[in-house]
Amino acid sequence: xxxxxxxxxxxxxxxxxxxxxxxxxxxxxxxxxxxxxxxxxxxxxxxxxxxxxxxxxxxxxxxxxxxxxxxxxxxxxxxxxxxxxxxxxxxxxxxxxxxxxxxxxxxxxxxxxxxxxxxxxxxxxxxxxxxxxxxxxxxxxxxxxxxxxxxxxxxxxxxxxxxxxxxxxxxxxxxxxxxxxxxxxxxxxxxxxxxxxxxxxxxxxxxxxxxxxxxxxxxxxxxxxxxxxxxxxxxxxxx
Amino acid sequence: xxxxxxxxxxxxxxxxxxxxxxxxxxxxxxxxxxxxxxxxxxxxxxxxxxxxxxxxxxxxxxxxxxxxxxxxxxxxxxxxxxxxxxxxxxxxxxxxxxxxxxxxxxxxxxxxxxxxxxxxxxxxxxxxxxxxxxxxxxxxxxxxxxxxxxxxxxxxxxxxxxxxxxxxxxxxxxxxxxxxxxxxxxxxxxxxxxxxxxxxxxxxxxxxxxxxxxxxxxxxxxxxxxxxxxxxxxxxxxxxxxxxx
Numbered sequence: 435x436x437x438x439x440x441x442x443x444x445x446x447x448x449x450x451x452x453x454x455x456x457x458x459x460x461x462x463x464x465x466x467x468x469x470x471x472x473x474x475x476x477x478x479x480x481x482x483x484x485x486x487x488x489x490x491x492x493x494x495x496x497x498x499x500x501x502x503x504x505x506x507x508x509x510x511x512x513x514x515x516x517x518x519x520x521x522x523x524x525x526x527x528x529x530x531x532x533x534x535x536x537x538x539x540x541x542x543x544x545x546x547x548x549x550x551x552x553x554x555x556x557x558x559x560x561x562x563x564x565x566x567x568x569x570x571x572x573x574x575x576x577x578x579x580x581x582x583x584x585x586x587x588x589x590x591x592x593x594x595x596x597x598x599x600x601x602x603x604x605x606x607x608x609x610x611x612x613x614x615x616x617x618x619x620x621x622x623x624x625x626x627x628x629x630x631x632x633x634x635x636x637x638x639x640x641x642x643x644x645x646x647x648x649x650x651x652x653x654x655x656x657x658x659x660x661x662x663x664x665x666x667x668x669x670x671x672x673x
Numbered sequence: 674x675x676x677x678x679x680x681x682x683x684x685x686x687x688x689x690x691x692x693x694x695x696x697x698x699x700x701x702x703x704x705x706x707x708x709x710x711x712x713x714x715x716x717x718x719x720x721x722x723x724x725x726x727x728x729x730x731x732x733x734x735x736x737x738x739x740x741x742x743x744x745x746x747x748x749x750x751x752x753x754x755x756x757x758x759x760x761x762x763x764x765x766x767x768x769x770x771x772x773x774x775x776x777x778x779x780x781x782x783x784x785x786x787x788x789x790x791x792x793x794x795x796x797x798x799x800x801x802x803x804x805x806x807x808x809x810x811x812x813x814x815x816x817x818x819x820x821x822x823x824x825x826x827x828x829x830x831x832x833x834x835x836x837x838x839x840x841x842x843x844x845x846x847x848x849x850x851x852x853x854x855x856x857x858x859x860x861x862x863x864x865x866x867x868x869x870x871x872x873x874x875x876x877x878x879x880x881x882x883x884x885x886x887x888x889x890x891x892x893x894x895x896x897x898x899x900x901x902x903x904x905x906x907x908x909x910x911x912x913x914x915x916x917x918x
Contacts, residue, residue: 468768470751473881476888482751492751493767548900550908598771603786606773610876613749613772617880621887625894632898637905 438654446517457506464499527568528577535564536571565662576626583623590616677760679825681835685860686819687731693811700810704788709796710735730863735796736783737854738762743871747778777872780848
Protein backbone atom coordinates (compact mmCIF):
# COMPACT_ATOMS: atom_id res chain seq x y z
CA UNK A 435 0.00 0.00 0.00
CA UNK A 436 1.41 3.40 -0.91
CA UNK A 437 2.28 5.55 2.05
CA UNK A 438 0.17 8.58 2.83
CA UNK A 439 1.97 11.64 1.43
CA UNK A 440 1.30 15.34 1.79
CA UNK A 441 2.04 17.93 -0.85
CA UNK A 442 4.57 20.53 0.21
CA UNK A 443 6.01 22.13 -2.96
CA UNK A 444 4.69 23.03 -6.41
CA UNK A 445 6.83 22.35 -9.48
CA UNK A 446 7.53 26.10 -9.63
CA UNK A 447 8.74 26.03 -5.99
CA UNK A 448 11.09 23.17 -6.77
CA UNK A 449 12.31 24.95 -9.89
CA UNK A 450 13.04 28.24 -8.11
CA UNK A 451 14.83 26.46 -5.25
CA UNK A 452 17.29 24.66 -7.53
CA UNK A 453 17.55 27.52 -9.98
CA UNK A 454 18.45 29.79 -7.07
CA UNK A 455 20.93 27.23 -5.72
CA UNK A 456 22.73 26.98 -9.07
CA UNK A 457 22.81 30.77 -9.53
CA UNK A 458 24.08 31.32 -5.98
CA UNK A 459 26.86 28.82 -6.46
CA UNK A 460 28.03 30.42 -9.69
CA UNK A 461 27.54 33.97 -8.41
CA UNK A 462 29.49 33.17 -5.26
CA UNK A 463 32.37 31.59 -7.19
CA UNK A 464 32.58 34.45 -9.69
CA UNK A 465 31.80 37.19 -7.16
CA UNK A 466 34.57 36.22 -4.74
CA UNK A 467 36.92 36.37 -7.73
CA UNK A 468 35.91 39.97 -8.35
CA UNK A 469 37.21 41.10 -4.97
CA UNK A 470 40.89 41.89 -5.07
CA UNK A 471 42.07 43.96 -2.15
CA UNK A 472 44.26 42.54 0.62
CA UNK A 473 41.99 44.11 3.26
CA UNK A 474 38.90 42.33 1.97
CA UNK A 475 39.44 39.31 -0.28
CA UNK A 476 38.35 36.20 1.60
CA UNK A 477 41.03 33.79 0.31
CA UNK A 478 43.90 36.14 -0.56
CA UNK A 479 44.75 37.36 -4.05
CA UNK A 480 45.55 33.91 -5.48
CA UNK A 481 41.94 32.89 -6.10
CA UNK A 482 40.84 36.05 -7.94
CA UNK A 483 44.04 36.01 -10.01
CA UNK A 484 43.57 32.34 -10.97
CA UNK A 485 39.88 32.72 -11.82
CA UNK A 486 40.50 35.85 -13.88
CA UNK A 487 43.16 34.16 -15.95
CA UNK A 488 40.86 31.15 -16.37
CA UNK A 489 38.12 33.23 -18.00
CA UNK A 490 40.46 35.52 -19.90
CA UNK A 491 40.67 38.48 -17.55
CA UNK A 492 38.78 40.42 -14.90
CA UNK A 493 36.65 42.13 -17.53
CA UNK A 494 35.20 38.79 -18.66
CA UNK A 495 34.69 37.67 -15.07
CA UNK A 496 32.68 40.82 -14.36
CA UNK A 497 30.54 40.28 -17.48
CA UNK A 498 29.90 36.64 -16.50
CA UNK A 499 28.95 37.62 -12.95
CA UNK A 500 26.63 40.35 -14.21
CA UNK A 501 24.96 38.05 -16.75
CA UNK A 502 24.27 35.33 -14.16
CA UNK A 503 23.03 37.99 -11.73
CA UNK A 504 20.53 39.32 -14.26
CA UNK A 505 19.42 35.77 -15.08
CA UNK A 506 18.95 35.11 -11.36
CA UNK A 507 16.68 38.14 -10.97
CA UNK A 508 14.72 37.19 -14.11
CA UNK A 509 14.24 33.70 -12.66
CA UNK A 510 12.51 35.22 -9.64
CA UNK A 511 10.38 37.49 -11.81
CA UNK A 512 9.30 34.38 -13.72
CA UNK A 513 8.56 32.52 -10.48
CA UNK A 514 6.49 35.39 -9.10
CA UNK A 515 4.54 35.57 -12.37
CA UNK A 516 3.83 31.83 -12.29
CA UNK A 517 3.21 31.26 -8.59
CA UNK A 518 2.58 34.56 -6.85
CA UNK A 519 0.19 32.82 -4.45
CA UNK A 520 2.89 30.36 -3.44
CA UNK A 521 5.36 33.17 -2.85
CA UNK A 522 2.86 35.00 -0.66
CA UNK A 523 2.17 31.85 1.34
CA UNK A 524 5.91 31.28 1.76
CA UNK A 525 6.53 34.85 2.94
CA UNK A 526 3.62 34.70 5.40
CA UNK A 527 4.81 31.39 6.86
CA UNK A 528 8.45 32.43 7.06
CA UNK A 529 7.90 35.78 8.75
CA UNK A 530 5.36 34.50 11.27
CA UNK A 531 7.31 33.75 14.43
CA UNK A 532 5.75 32.84 17.75
CA UNK A 533 8.58 33.55 20.16
CA UNK A 534 7.21 31.42 23.00
CA UNK A 535 7.38 28.30 20.85
CA UNK A 536 10.05 29.13 18.27
CA UNK A 537 12.88 30.56 20.38
CA UNK A 538 13.09 27.59 22.79
CA UNK A 539 12.91 25.32 19.70
CA UNK A 540 15.87 27.14 18.15
CA UNK A 541 17.93 26.94 21.33
CA UNK A 542 17.14 23.30 22.05
CA UNK A 543 17.71 22.25 18.44
CA UNK A 544 21.16 23.84 18.43
CA UNK A 545 22.13 22.04 21.63
CA UNK A 546 20.66 18.73 20.41
CA UNK A 547 22.49 18.87 17.11
CA UNK A 548 25.89 19.68 18.61
CA UNK A 549 25.95 18.35 22.17
CA UNK A 550 23.06 15.91 22.26
CA UNK A 551 20.00 15.33 24.46
CA UNK A 552 22.05 14.62 27.59
CA UNK A 553 23.36 18.17 27.54
CA UNK A 554 19.80 19.50 27.52
CA UNK A 555 18.86 17.24 30.43
CA UNK A 556 21.90 18.45 32.36
CA UNK A 557 20.67 22.00 31.83
CA UNK A 558 17.36 20.92 33.33
CA UNK A 559 15.58 21.23 29.99
CA UNK A 560 13.06 18.89 28.45
CA UNK A 561 14.82 17.44 25.38
CA UNK A 562 11.51 17.32 23.50
CA UNK A 563 11.15 20.12 20.98
CA UNK A 564 8.17 22.49 20.92
CA UNK A 565 5.81 21.72 18.03
CA UNK A 566 6.46 23.52 14.76
CA UNK A 567 4.30 24.63 11.85
CA UNK A 568 4.87 24.52 8.11
CA UNK A 569 8.47 25.58 8.70
CA UNK A 570 10.51 25.14 11.85
CA UNK A 571 12.33 28.11 13.36
CA UNK A 572 15.67 27.14 11.83
CA UNK A 573 14.14 27.03 8.36
CA UNK A 574 12.38 30.32 9.04
CA UNK A 575 15.56 32.01 10.24
CA UNK A 576 17.49 31.00 7.15
CA UNK A 577 14.59 31.87 4.86
CA UNK A 578 14.33 35.31 6.48
CA UNK A 579 18.05 35.90 6.02
CA UNK A 580 17.87 34.69 2.42
CA UNK A 581 14.89 36.89 1.55
CA UNK A 582 16.20 40.07 3.20
CA UNK A 583 19.75 39.32 2.05
CA UNK A 584 18.59 38.33 -1.42
CA UNK A 585 16.65 41.57 -1.89
CA UNK A 586 19.68 43.58 -0.70
CA UNK A 587 21.98 41.59 -3.00
CA UNK A 588 19.69 42.04 -6.00
CA UNK A 589 19.09 45.76 -5.47
CA UNK A 590 22.75 46.59 -4.79
CA UNK A 591 23.72 44.38 -7.73
CA UNK A 592 21.46 46.37 -10.06
CA UNK A 593 22.90 49.62 -8.69
CA UNK A 594 26.43 48.37 -9.47
CA UNK A 595 25.34 47.09 -12.88
CA UNK A 596 23.94 50.52 -13.76
CA UNK A 597 26.86 52.40 -12.21
CA UNK A 598 28.86 52.80 -15.42
CA UNK A 599 25.78 52.68 -17.65
CA UNK A 600 23.44 55.34 -16.28
CA UNK A 601 24.71 56.86 -13.04
CA UNK A 602 26.68 60.09 -12.88
CA UNK A 603 29.49 61.13 -10.54
CA UNK A 604 26.94 62.46 -8.02
CA UNK A 605 25.80 58.86 -7.36
CA UNK A 606 29.16 57.47 -6.27
CA UNK A 607 28.30 57.58 -2.55
CA UNK A 608 25.30 55.34 -3.25
CA UNK A 609 27.35 53.05 -5.51
CA UNK A 610 30.09 52.76 -2.87
CA UNK A 611 27.50 51.68 -0.30
CA UNK A 612 25.99 49.25 -2.80
CA UNK A 613 29.40 47.57 -3.10
CA UNK A 614 29.81 47.33 0.68
CA UNK A 615 26.25 46.10 1.35
CA UNK A 616 26.45 43.53 -1.47
CA UNK A 617 29.57 42.08 0.17
CA UNK A 618 28.15 42.10 3.71
CA UNK A 619 24.78 40.59 2.71
CA UNK A 620 26.43 37.77 0.77
CA UNK A 621 28.69 37.01 3.74
CA UNK A 622 25.80 36.76 6.18
CA UNK A 623 23.63 34.66 3.86
CA UNK A 624 26.58 32.39 3.09
CA UNK A 625 27.11 31.73 6.81
CA UNK A 626 23.47 30.59 7.03
CA UNK A 627 23.77 28.63 3.80
CA UNK A 628 26.43 26.35 5.32
CA UNK A 629 23.98 25.26 8.03
CA UNK A 630 21.14 24.95 5.50
CA UNK A 631 23.18 22.64 3.27
CA UNK A 632 24.27 20.51 6.20
CA UNK A 633 20.77 20.18 7.67
CA UNK A 634 19.13 19.47 4.33
CA UNK A 635 21.64 17.35 2.47
CA UNK A 636 24.09 15.84 4.96
CA UNK A 637 22.22 15.34 8.22
CA UNK A 638 19.95 12.22 8.10
CA UNK A 639 17.36 14.19 10.09
CA UNK A 640 15.74 16.02 7.21
CA UNK A 641 16.21 13.41 4.50
CA UNK A 642 12.48 13.20 3.63
CA UNK A 643 12.45 17.01 3.47
CA UNK A 644 15.41 16.89 1.10
CA UNK A 645 13.59 14.38 -1.07
CA UNK A 646 10.54 16.62 -1.13
CA UNK A 647 12.65 19.26 -2.83
CA UNK A 648 12.56 16.93 -5.85
CA UNK A 649 9.19 15.18 -5.49
CA UNK A 650 7.18 17.94 -3.82
CA UNK A 651 5.66 15.57 -1.23
CA UNK A 652 6.55 14.39 2.29
CA UNK A 653 5.40 11.24 4.12
CA UNK A 654 2.65 11.56 6.70
CA UNK A 655 4.79 10.44 9.66
CA UNK A 656 7.53 12.92 8.75
CA UNK A 657 5.00 15.74 8.61
CA UNK A 658 3.57 14.64 11.95
CA UNK A 659 6.92 14.48 13.67
CA UNK A 660 8.58 17.59 12.21
CA UNK A 661 5.73 19.93 11.39
CA UNK A 662 3.04 18.91 13.84
CA UNK A 663 1.01 22.10 13.65
CA UNK A 664 0.93 21.92 9.86
CA UNK A 665 0.07 18.21 10.03
CA UNK A 666 -2.86 18.99 12.33
CA UNK A 667 -4.14 21.54 9.82
CA UNK A 668 -3.75 19.18 6.89
CA UNK A 669 -5.57 16.42 8.74
CA UNK A 670 -8.50 18.59 9.74
CA UNK A 671 -8.55 20.03 6.21
CA UNK A 672 -8.15 23.55 7.59
CA UNK A 673 -5.64 25.95 6.12
CA UNK B 674 65.99 47.06 -10.83
CA UNK B 675 62.38 47.15 -11.93
CA UNK B 676 61.33 49.85 -14.30
CA UNK B 677 59.63 52.92 -12.87
CA UNK B 678 58.08 55.18 -15.44
CA UNK B 679 58.03 58.70 -14.07
CA UNK B 680 58.22 62.34 -14.96
CA UNK B 681 61.08 64.61 -14.07
CA UNK B 682 59.91 68.16 -14.53
CA UNK B 683 62.03 71.27 -14.71
CA UNK B 684 59.55 73.69 -13.20
CA UNK B 685 61.67 76.71 -14.09
CA UNK B 686 61.22 75.95 -17.78
CA UNK B 687 57.43 75.97 -17.60
CA UNK B 688 55.84 79.08 -19.08
CA UNK B 689 52.25 78.18 -18.21
CA UNK B 690 51.23 77.94 -21.88
CA UNK B 691 48.87 75.02 -21.09
CA UNK B 692 49.85 73.25 -24.29
CA UNK B 693 50.32 70.04 -22.26
CA UNK B 694 46.81 70.35 -20.86
CA UNK B 695 45.28 70.83 -24.29
CA UNK B 696 47.39 68.11 -25.95
CA UNK B 697 46.42 65.60 -23.25
CA UNK B 698 42.76 66.46 -23.56
CA UNK B 699 42.84 65.94 -27.32
CA UNK B 700 45.00 62.82 -27.27
CA UNK B 701 42.87 61.12 -24.64
CA UNK B 702 39.46 62.49 -25.66
CA UNK B 703 38.87 63.81 -22.15
CA UNK B 704 35.27 65.10 -21.83
CA UNK B 705 34.37 68.75 -21.50
CA UNK B 706 35.25 70.38 -18.17
CA UNK B 707 37.54 67.49 -17.22
CA UNK B 708 41.34 67.31 -17.36
CA UNK B 709 43.96 64.68 -16.71
CA UNK B 710 46.78 67.16 -16.06
CA UNK B 711 47.33 70.70 -14.89
CA UNK B 712 49.70 73.60 -14.36
CA UNK B 713 49.51 75.11 -10.91
CA UNK B 714 50.85 78.54 -10.11
CA UNK B 715 51.29 80.76 -7.10
CA UNK B 716 48.07 82.41 -5.98
CA UNK B 717 49.34 85.78 -7.04
CA UNK B 718 50.95 85.79 -10.42
CA UNK B 719 53.55 88.58 -10.18
CA UNK B 720 53.25 91.43 -12.65
CA UNK B 721 56.26 92.45 -14.65
CA UNK B 722 57.77 95.70 -13.40
CA UNK B 723 55.56 95.89 -10.31
CA UNK B 724 57.25 96.79 -7.07
CA UNK B 725 58.23 93.70 -5.10
CA UNK B 726 57.33 91.55 -8.03
CA UNK B 727 59.17 88.26 -8.09
CA UNK B 728 59.40 85.54 -10.63
CA UNK B 729 56.41 83.53 -11.68
CA UNK B 730 56.41 79.92 -10.53
CA UNK B 731 54.60 77.28 -12.51
CA UNK B 732 54.15 73.65 -11.63
CA UNK B 733 53.00 71.16 -14.27
CA UNK B 734 51.48 67.97 -12.87
CA UNK B 735 49.18 64.94 -13.28
CA UNK B 736 48.81 61.47 -11.73
CA UNK B 737 52.11 60.79 -9.97
CA UNK B 738 52.00 56.98 -10.28
CA UNK B 739 52.92 56.74 -6.58
CA UNK B 740 54.88 54.00 -4.89
CA UNK B 741 52.29 54.00 -2.12
CA UNK B 742 49.14 54.45 -4.19
CA UNK B 743 46.26 55.19 -1.81
CA UNK B 744 43.88 54.97 -4.78
CA UNK B 745 44.83 51.31 -5.26
CA UNK B 746 44.15 50.56 -1.58
CA UNK B 747 40.69 52.14 -1.97
CA UNK B 748 39.72 49.97 -4.96
CA UNK B 749 37.73 46.85 -3.96
CA UNK B 750 38.26 44.90 -7.20
CA UNK B 751 41.84 45.59 -8.19
CA UNK B 752 40.53 47.49 -11.24
CA UNK B 753 43.22 50.02 -10.43
CA UNK B 754 46.61 48.60 -9.63
CA UNK B 755 50.30 49.34 -9.62
CA UNK B 756 51.87 47.59 -12.60
CA UNK B 757 54.75 45.51 -11.28
CA UNK B 758 56.67 45.72 -14.54
CA UNK B 759 56.93 49.45 -15.12
CA UNK B 760 55.55 51.04 -11.97
CA UNK B 761 52.55 52.65 -13.63
CA UNK B 762 49.30 53.00 -11.72
CA UNK B 763 46.84 51.53 -14.21
CA UNK B 764 43.04 51.55 -14.49
CA UNK B 765 41.47 48.44 -16.03
CA UNK B 766 38.41 50.06 -17.57
CA UNK B 767 36.73 46.70 -18.13
CA UNK B 768 36.77 45.90 -14.43
CA UNK B 769 36.12 49.43 -13.12
CA UNK B 770 32.41 50.07 -12.52
CA UNK B 771 32.94 53.71 -11.55
CA UNK B 772 32.16 53.33 -7.85
CA UNK B 773 34.31 56.39 -7.24
CA UNK B 774 36.22 55.09 -4.18
CA UNK B 775 39.61 56.00 -5.66
CA UNK B 776 38.78 59.62 -6.44
CA UNK B 777 38.93 61.12 -2.91
CA UNK B 778 41.70 58.60 -2.11
CA UNK B 779 44.12 60.58 -4.30
CA UNK B 780 45.54 63.46 -2.26
CA UNK B 781 46.51 65.29 -5.46
CA UNK B 782 43.07 65.29 -7.08
CA UNK B 783 44.53 63.52 -10.10
CA UNK B 784 41.52 61.24 -10.52
CA UNK B 785 38.04 62.01 -11.75
CA UNK B 786 35.03 60.06 -12.93
CA UNK B 787 34.98 60.35 -16.70
CA UNK B 788 31.58 61.86 -17.51
CA UNK B 789 31.21 59.84 -20.72
CA UNK B 790 32.73 56.49 -19.75
CA UNK B 791 31.40 56.77 -16.15
CA UNK B 792 34.63 55.17 -14.92
CA UNK B 793 37.69 56.38 -13.04
CA UNK B 794 40.08 58.32 -15.24
CA UNK B 795 43.51 59.89 -14.89
CA UNK B 796 46.91 60.16 -16.63
CA UNK B 797 48.08 56.83 -18.04
CA UNK B 798 51.21 58.12 -19.79
CA UNK B 799 49.45 57.72 -23.18
CA UNK B 800 49.97 53.96 -23.77
CA UNK B 801 48.63 54.19 -27.36
CA UNK B 802 51.29 56.77 -28.23
CA UNK B 803 54.04 54.87 -26.43
CA UNK B 804 53.10 51.72 -28.36
CA UNK B 805 54.07 53.66 -31.49
CA UNK B 806 57.31 54.88 -29.98
CA UNK B 807 55.97 58.35 -29.20
CA UNK B 808 56.26 60.29 -25.96
CA UNK B 809 53.12 61.02 -23.93
CA UNK B 810 51.18 63.88 -25.55
CA UNK B 811 51.99 66.43 -22.84
CA UNK B 812 55.73 65.71 -23.07
CA UNK B 813 55.76 65.72 -26.84
CA UNK B 814 53.98 69.03 -27.12
CA UNK B 815 55.81 70.98 -24.41
CA UNK B 816 57.59 73.85 -26.22
CA UNK B 817 60.23 74.33 -23.52
CA UNK B 818 60.69 70.64 -22.76
CA UNK B 819 59.89 71.18 -19.10
CA UNK B 820 58.33 67.70 -18.86
CA UNK B 821 60.71 64.75 -19.27
CA UNK B 822 59.26 61.24 -19.26
CA UNK B 823 60.92 57.85 -18.95
CA UNK B 824 62.21 55.07 -16.73
CA UNK B 825 64.01 56.77 -13.85
CA UNK B 826 65.80 53.51 -13.02
CA UNK B 827 67.38 53.44 -16.45
CA UNK B 828 70.51 55.65 -16.49
CA UNK B 829 70.40 55.64 -20.31
CA UNK B 830 67.03 57.38 -20.48
CA UNK B 831 66.70 61.14 -20.35
CA UNK B 832 64.46 60.92 -17.29
CA UNK B 833 66.86 58.47 -15.60
CA UNK B 834 69.85 60.70 -16.34
CA UNK B 835 68.09 63.76 -14.88
CA UNK B 836 66.85 61.77 -11.91
CA UNK B 837 70.21 60.23 -11.02
CA UNK B 838 72.23 63.43 -11.57
CA UNK B 839 69.91 65.53 -9.42
CA UNK B 840 68.71 63.00 -6.85
CA UNK B 841 69.60 65.19 -3.87
CA UNK B 842 67.81 68.30 -5.00
CA UNK B 843 64.73 66.86 -6.66
CA UNK B 844 61.50 67.85 -4.97
CA UNK B 845 58.11 66.21 -4.79
CA UNK B 846 54.71 67.68 -4.00
CA UNK B 847 54.03 67.33 -0.29
CA UNK B 848 50.68 65.90 0.80
CA UNK B 849 49.22 65.10 4.23
CA UNK B 850 49.30 61.43 3.19
CA UNK B 851 52.74 60.32 2.05
CA UNK B 852 52.08 58.41 -1.14
CA UNK B 853 55.69 58.46 -2.40
CA UNK B 854 54.83 60.09 -5.74
CA UNK B 855 56.90 59.43 -8.84
CA UNK B 856 56.82 62.97 -10.13
CA UNK B 857 60.03 64.82 -9.48
CA UNK B 858 60.68 68.52 -9.86
CA UNK B 859 63.87 70.34 -10.66
CA UNK B 860 64.21 73.97 -9.71
CA UNK B 861 61.68 76.07 -7.83
CA UNK B 862 58.31 74.47 -8.29
CA UNK B 863 56.35 77.18 -6.50
CA UNK B 864 53.46 75.89 -4.43
CA UNK B 865 54.88 72.57 -3.31
CA UNK B 866 52.69 71.68 -0.34
CA UNK B 867 49.22 71.82 -1.82
CA UNK B 868 48.62 68.08 -1.66
CA UNK B 869 45.68 67.11 0.53
CA UNK B 870 44.79 64.00 2.48
CA UNK B 871 43.88 60.62 1.05
CA UNK B 872 40.24 60.12 2.02
CA UNK B 873 38.79 56.62 1.84
CA UNK B 874 34.98 56.73 1.50
CA UNK B 875 33.01 55.58 4.56
CA UNK B 876 31.48 52.70 2.57
CA UNK B 877 34.93 51.31 1.76
CA UNK B 878 35.99 51.69 5.41
CA UNK B 879 32.83 49.79 6.40
CA UNK B 880 33.64 47.05 3.89
CA UNK B 881 37.21 46.70 5.14
CA UNK B 882 36.13 46.67 8.79
CA UNK B 883 33.30 44.22 8.23
CA UNK B 884 35.52 41.78 6.32
CA UNK B 885 37.07 40.13 9.42
CA UNK B 886 33.65 40.13 11.11
CA UNK B 887 32.10 38.31 8.14
CA UNK B 888 34.93 35.83 8.08
CA UNK B 889 34.21 35.30 11.80
CA UNK B 890 30.50 34.69 11.23
CA UNK B 891 31.20 32.25 8.39
CA UNK B 892 33.86 30.49 10.50
CA UNK B 893 31.44 30.21 13.43
CA UNK B 894 28.79 28.75 11.16
CA UNK B 895 31.36 26.36 9.69
CA UNK B 896 32.38 25.27 13.18
CA UNK B 897 28.75 24.65 14.05
CA UNK B 898 28.39 22.45 11.00
CA UNK B 899 31.57 20.59 11.90
CA UNK B 900 30.28 20.05 15.43
CA UNK B 901 27.02 18.64 14.06
CA UNK B 902 28.85 16.49 11.55
CA UNK B 903 31.21 15.26 14.27
CA UNK B 904 28.27 14.32 16.46
CA UNK B 905 26.52 12.61 13.56
CA UNK B 906 29.60 10.53 12.78
CA UNK B 907 30.67 9.74 16.35
CA UNK B 908 27.41 9.41 18.26
CA UNK B 909 25.14 8.58 15.36
CA UNK B 910 21.79 10.24 15.05
CA UNK B 911 19.56 10.26 18.13
CA UNK B 912 16.83 10.50 15.68
CA UNK B 913 14.74 7.67 14.41
CA UNK B 914 14.24 8.59 10.81
CA UNK B 915 10.65 8.92 9.77
CA UNK B 916 9.31 7.78 6.50
CA UNK B 917 12.45 5.89 5.74
CA UNK B 918 11.43 2.32 5.77
